[in-house]
Amino acid sequence: MSGKQNTQTLPGKEANLFRQVVRHYETKQYKKGIKAADQILKKCPEHGETLAMKGLILNCQEHREEAFELTRKGLKLDMRSHVCWHVYGLLYRADRNYTEAIKCYKNALRIDKENFQIMRDLALLQIQMRDIPGFVDTRQQLLQLKSNVKGHWLGFAIAHHLNGNHALAVQILDSFEETQEEVPDNEQYEQSEMVMYKAMILKEGGQLEQALDLLQSNKDEIKDQLGNEETQANILLDLGRADQAEEIYRHMLQFNPDNYQYHHGLRRAMKLLPDAAGSLTDGQREQLTELYNALQAQYPRSSAARRIPLDFQVGQAFKDAADQYVRKFLDNGVPSLFSDLKPLYRNKDKGEALGQLFERLNESLESTGAFPPVGDEATSPAKPQAQVWTMYQLAQHYDMQGRTGDALQMVDRCIYHSPALLELYTIQCRILKHAGDPEGAAAAADKARSMDLADRFLNSQASKWQFRAGQIEQAEKTAAMFTKDGDQANNLHDMQCMWYEIECGRAHLRRHNHGKALKMFLHVFKHFEDFQEDQFDFHTYCLRKMTLRAYVEMLRMEDELYHHIYYSKAAWGAVETYLLLLDQPDKNAQSAAEEEARMASMSADERKKYKQKQRKYAGDRIKTHLLAFEVYMRKGRLLLSLQAVKHALKLAGAGHPDVHRLIVRLCQAVQQQQQQASTDQVSNGAGPSQVVQQVIDSQVDELLGSQSIQQYCEEYISSHGTTSLRHTAAAAEMLLLMQPQEKQRAVKLLMDTQTVSEQPGSTGRASHEDAQAVHSLLQNTFRDEEAADQWFSRSQSVFCWSQYFAGSKRLHVTSGPESNGVLEDSVAQLSLNGHQ
Secondary structure, eight states: HHHHTTTOOOOOOOOOOOHHHHEEETOOOOOHHHHHHHHHHHOTTOOHHHHHHHHHHHHHOHHHHHHHHHHHHHHHOOOOHHHHHHHHHHHHHHHOOHHHHHHHHHHHHHHHHHHHHHHHHHHHHHTTTTTTHHHHHHHHHHHOOTTHHHHHHHHHHHHHHHTOOOOHHHHHHHHHHOOSSSOOOGOOOOHHHHHHHHHHHHHHHOOOOHHHHHHHHHTTTTTTHHHHHHHHHHHHHHHHHHHHHHHHHHHHHHHHHOOHHHHHHHHTTTTTTOTTTTTOOHHHHHHHHHHHHHHHHHHHOOSHHHHHHHHHHHHHHHHHHHHHHHHHHEEEEEEEEOHHHHHGGGGGHHHHHHHHHHHHHHHHHHHSEEEEOOOOOEEEEOOHHHHHHHHHHHHHHHHHOHHHHHHHHHHHHHHOOOOOOOOOOOHHHHHHHHHHHHHHHHHHHHHHHHHHHHHHHHHHHHHHHHHHTTOHHHHHHHHHHSSSOHHHHHHHHHOHHHHHHHHHHHEEEEEEEEOHHHHHHHHHHHHHHHHTTTTHHHHHHHHHTTTTHHHHHHHHHHHHHHHHHHHHHHHHHHHHHHHHHHTTSSSSSHHHHHHHHHTTTTHHHHHHHHHHHHHSTTTTTTHHHHHHHHHHHTTTTTHHHHHHHHHHHHHHOTTTTTHHHHHHHHHHHHHHHHHHHHHHHHHHHOOOOHHHHHHHHHHHHHHHHHHHHHHHHHHHHHHTTOOHHHHHHHHHHHHHOOGGGHHHHHHHHTTTTTTTTOOOOOOTTOOHHHHHHHHHHIIIOOOOHHHHHHHHHHHHHHTTTTTTTEEEETTOOOOOOGGGGGGHHHHHHHHTTOOO
């Protein structure tokens, strides 16, 4: 043992060289560090710490495999070296394998229990991985080692706060303040943040009175006066002291009368919020009307004071309030007016009233050039631009109602009136998209882009619609106009331009370029990993700068990072790509080879990790469970398929068309498994686990309501079969699946629906997307060409602008890179064809 130990003790000269290796690593002089390490290893080839340090430097030079090999060798030679374990942990941290890095740091601390550097690195990893109990222990040890460092006190308090020990966190902050002398002038802000953070902890710990007393007694020390008032108002509401809260909210409205949170708080304090069903009493409505009449008089320039009454007013009062509200925006030409009013369309009566209002205003502007009189007042003069903006709002109103012809005709009139107004082409793009003409939408978006080449938003919109129209090469060229010279793809990736990667991935997926599609989706995953990694920059910075409230909020935001819709879209796209490859493995050998290489770059553990993140963070989105069901069904994992069905059922209910499909398909698969199990048992005694089978059988029986699958399908047809086209399609498809002999009846269910022939604007009319899905269903699932042709003809007459149904009024734009020269000509058609 002594001989082996001697190999780990360096002579004086080599010991000095080793210190140089460490210094060269810290100063990023990697070549010099390698040279010094080689000098040591020439004389002491089995010195573990030198091998580990050389591996660490090689890792910085992107020689990962060699770095791990050398470090493992060094660790094997000197298992009792905290340096070797620390270096091994640093390699895992650089590899983003934080779990293994934490293990290495803990092993290092077992050897050198008071190593401050290792302990600090461990704390960073523990908060990064949200190992909160471990973070508490490490922070306590750091504080015990160096109690004179402010950051250690704050870190220990934050650790207990995150661990739910609110009282102890406040006690730690109080103890720290007792060690401080009078606060110097240059630390006044830090003291202010300390008070606000302590109040935050008290509030979250349920000590509302103490939090309120703290804020009120330290009012003069707090620099964030508005934040102080906001917190006090919230606490007063929670304490039931509504009168005091109302006073504070009224005071805050003096600073910002357009803050909707202040308005909501004021209404809550006055007990004027709707009930759980969203209803208000007549008395509440009268009080709200009186309140907002007073606020409008007090703050005549506040938009919020005029917009909020539209949410609670009804009948004629709503019409009058809406009339007063929109005139100013129409006169000033505010394009975002319709986006502001769009939530009101959830109420059918209000949506119709807004349409009638815009039509009345437009008629008056056309005939007199002025707005119609309000009450006993005379006609109100309008600016020349008011009419075009009124027609602009009308076009969007018609589009909301599905009246595509009227919407496009109104846009044409706007373009004739003001051809240089680029917003007209952006709304034309949106209308054509809803009408099923992606090529026309791309042409309109490109026209808007060409009118202002310096506008990045318009450029992005044009690129997005070109992707959706299948013009991938042109979309890439359009997006490249705002990238640096050189490699366009890498530049967009470096900018973390996720909308581009998702749209590009979907476009390639539609072309069955699976390799390119998956590459784009995986780029998005990488961005989110980078976002999570970026937390490291703030774990020490926020403690140093005393931005404690922002730090805690950042941690909580990062906890929900993977709930972002971009991550969900990328994950859905990746899963759909894998499913297509699984279903069609030999359709395109080259694409399959590309995919194999792409899939090889993602290990099974990584794929499992992404699926787990989807279930955890996107579990409130039904598409996650629909795709999970598809994956598990293909794997024959019926228990997990059942789990996906239960989640989808909880989110959307049994009446949802997609949930109906899942239930019937699962029940059919269980039925087939039972039949197969009986056969297997007869032949060789094999079969599924009896316990698992009992669980599945009982859950299936519960899903079906103790009916047979056929009875369940019949009940769905009678209760939901005519609700919408999507419901009809689901009912017909599952009827065919369970009873193939009923094919003619299933086809008749679809063909008898009137949803594609109802009048534009009717609530029961099917969307273009649903009509397209039914045609695909008739063609590919029912394999009934005659019925598919009939459906195509019916849809063609209804969706006149549809590219899919070859509508007579759609734009004929050549797709692909050769379309460059025809885009502007195509846009010119938009104002010539009349869109009748």
